[in-house]
Amino acid sequence: MATTRFTVTAVHTVKPGKEIDFWKQLTSLAILARRSQGCLVSDVYVPHIEIRTKPLKFLLFQRWTRKEDYDRHTQDPKLRDFDVAPFCEVGSLERIFWNTVTRPSSNNDKEVDETSSYTVFIINQAKPGLTEKLQKNLVELAHLTSTEPTCICAEIHIPLDPVRIQDRQIMTFMTFQDKFAFERHMFEPHSNELGAAVFQMQERIPELTYWSKCPGEKIESSDELNEQGLKRRIEEITSEKSAEEFYAILECSNKKLKN
Numbered sequence: 001m002a003t004t005r006f007t008v009t010a011v012h013t014v015k016p017g018k019e020i021d022f023w024k025q026l027t028s029l030a031i032l033a034r035r036s037q038g039c040l041v042s043d044v045y046v047p048h049i050e051i052r053t054k055p056l057k058f059l060l061f062q063r064w065t066r067k068e069d070y071d072r073h074t075q076d077p078k079l080r081d082f083d084v085a086p087f088c089e090v091g092s093l094e095r096i097f098w099n100t101v102t103r104p105s106s107n108n109d110k111e112v113d114e115t116s117s118y119t120v121f122i123i124n125q126a127k128p129g130l131t132e133k134l135q136k137n138l139v140e141l142a143h144l145t146s147t148e149p150t151c152i153c154a155e156i157h158i159p160l161d162p163v164r165i166q167d168r169q170i171m172t173f174m175t176f177q178d179k180f181a182f183e184r185h186m187f188e189p190h191s192n193e194l195g196a197a198v199f200q201m202q203e204r205i206p207e208l209t210y211w212s213k214c215p216g217e218k219i220e221s222s223d224e225l226n227e228q229g230l231k232r233r234i235e236e237i238t239s240e241k242s243a244e245e246f247y248a249i250l251e252c253s254n255k256k257l258k259n
Contacts, residue, residue: 005040005063005064005065005066005099005100006063006064006065006066006067006069006070006097006098006099006100007061007062007063007064007097007098007099007100007157008060008061008062008063008064008070008095008096008097008098009059009060009061009062009095009096009098009121009171010059010060010093010094010095010096011057011058011059011093011094011095012026012057012058012059012060012084012088012092012093013055013056013057013088013089013092013093014055014056014057014058014087014088014089015055015087015088015089016054016055016056018086018087018088019056021087022058022084022087022088023044023058023214025082025083025084025087026044026058026060026084027044027214028082029060029079029082029084030042030043030044030060030062032076032078032079032082033062033073036069036072036073036076037069037072037073038064038065038066038068038069038070038072038073039062039063039064039069039070039073040063040064040065041061041062041063042060042061042062043060043061043062043213044058044059044060044061044213044214045058045059045060045061045119045211045212045213045214046058046059046211046212046214047209047210047211047212048118048119048179048210048211048212049212050179050210055089058214059121059211061173063100067097096159096161096164096171097159097160097161098157098158098159098160098171099157099158099159099160100155100156100157101135101139101156101157101158102139102142102143102154102155102156116177116178116179116212117152117175117176117177117178117212117213118175118176118177118178118179118181118182118210118212119173119174119175119176119210119211119212119213120172120173120174120175120176120182120208120209120210120211121171121172121173121208121209121210121211122171122172122173122174122206122207122208123169123170123171123206123207124138124169124170124171124172124198124202124206125167125168125169125170125202125203125204125206126168126169126170126201126202126203127168127201127202127203128168128203130168130201131168131170133201134168134170134198134201134202135156135158135170137194137197137198137201138156138170138172138198139156140194141154141190141191141194141195141198142154142155142156142172142174144188144190144194145174145185145188145190145191148181148184148185148188150176150177150178150181150184150185151174151175151176151177151181151185152175152176152177153173153174153175154172154173154174155172155173155174156170156171156172156173157170157171157172157173158170158171159171168203172206
């Protein structure tokens with residue numbers, strides 16, 4: 001089994017009208033985490049354009065070398081300058097701690113186009129007595145998925161929370177170059193063969209959510225935040241405009257960030 005790493009997922013439900021202020025705070029927190037010892041990943045996501053969500057949700061995904069590194073980061077005095085609570089619905093934060101049990105994909109260093117990357121977040125629940133078998137099959141499926149040229153990463157995580165352990169939960173986190181790459185993945189031989197076996201081990205239908213990285217989430221300074229880019233993104237996600245219009249707007253926004 002690969003070396004275990006510590007992962008944090010935090011889903012925030014934001015009050016209508018507070019999205020821009022919240023995004024600034026959350027992105028600043030993500031940047032601060034990236035500068036901390038032991039932080040491997042700290043990314044901000046919003047639901048994919050085809051997933052209409054009101055109120056809007058944000059996902060903060062962080063991976064650390066060790067839990068001790070994360071604990072040290074949470075004691076950083078600079079964190080006192082950021083407070084996201086006033087922008088969120090009361091009691092809406094869902095923070096989960098995980099152990100990552102798969103090795104990083106060889107594609108992790110591949111440049112990702114933020115205008116089209118497609119991330120799939122899956123909560124699996126094993127049938128009683130099948131947790132270890134399900135985990136083993138999911139790890140194998142993640143490994144084969146990570147060999148696909150259009151897969152950026154495919155990871156398996158097990159929870160640290162006793163309630164979720166008792167509930168036999170396992171999390172799959174995958175990112176593809178675009179939605180069409182994910183759809184092609186679903187027709188790969190390993191997806192059909194192992195996917196069918198995995199489905200038979202599930203207590204219920206897996207819970208899937210689909211995400212895209214926020215515009216300019218790779219930037220290194222909170223002063224560089226493209227407020228107009230996110231404002232357009234929010235309008236697109238919560239409106240009935242087409243995905244084609246959204247991609248055109250977001251692509252223009254990201255080109256400006258790169259220049």
